[in-house]
Amino acid sequence: MAKAIKKRALGRGLSALLKDPEQDIRSASDLNADKVVGNIIDLDIDAIEANPFQPRSTFKEEALQELATSIKELGIIQPITVRKTGVNEFQLISGERRFRASKIAGLKTIPAFVRLANDQESLEMALVENIQRQDLDPIEIALSYQRLIDEINLTQEQMSDRVGKKRSTIANYLRLLKLDPIIQTGMKDGFISMGHGRAIINIADLSDQLDIYEQILTKKLSVRDTEKLVQQYKSIKTTTPTEPTVTPKHIKKSIQDFSEFFGAKIGVNVGKSGSGKITIPFSSEEDFNRIKKLLDREK
16 A cells, blocks of 8 residues: 555656656756656656657548557557657657547556657657558558658668668668559558559559559459569560651551450550551450450450
C-alpha cells in the first residue's frame, strides 16, 4: 500500500513539473531532465499533437476501431514516442495509430517515451520508424525513402545503414515512383503488387504503362505474365523503324478497333512502300488460345 501511495505521489509531482514554466526542460542538461527525457511517462493525451512529418497518408478507420477495442481491454502495450516542444506540450514522433486509437477509446493519458529532438531529427526518426513497419504499402515506403533523400539529404548508402536494408532494395522502391500516378494508387490500394510494379517500370512510356496496368486488372495477370507482356511491348518498340513513318489514315482508324476486338494493344509497323505487319501480343497460353478462338470465330 505504501509503495502504491508513493508511486501516485511521484506521478502528481511529475505532472506538476511538466506544467511548471519555471522548470521547463529544453535540453538534457536542464534540472530534472533525467526525470522526463529518455523515460516512459504517462502524458495527458490532449498535450500531444500529431506529427506533421507523418509519412503515412491513410489510416483505415476499421483497423483503428479494432485497435481501440483492444486498447480498452488490454491498455497500451507499446508506448508511443514523442518529443518535448514546450511547457507540457509534446509532438508525436512515432505511434500515430496507437495515439489515434487511444483517443477513440477515450483514454485521458497515454504512456510515452520522451525525447528531445529538432525538426530534422524528428522527421528522420518518424520516417525510419515507419519504414520498419510491416503494414506500409510499397509506395508509402518509397515516398519515405524519397523524403529522407530530399529533406534529410541522406544518400542511399546512409539510408541502408539507418534502416538495415540493402542499397539495391532501397533503389527498387525508389524506382516505383517513376510509375504513372494511377498505377501508384493501384498499388497503394492493393490492386497490384510490388512485383507487378517492378515489371511495369521497365516501360518508359506512361501510356504504355497504363495499357499494361489495365490488362493486369482485366485479365488478372500474375507477375510472371506481366513480365512476359512487358517484354512483348519492348519487342514491339525495338522493331519500330528508326525513321518515323506516317501511318495511313485508314490504318489509324482500324488500330483501335483491332485493339478492342483482341483485348490487347495491337502493334502496327508500316513501311514507306505501304506494306507492313500487325503484331498481336499475348501474355500466356490461355491468352493465346483466347485470341485463337476469336480468329476461328471470324472464319
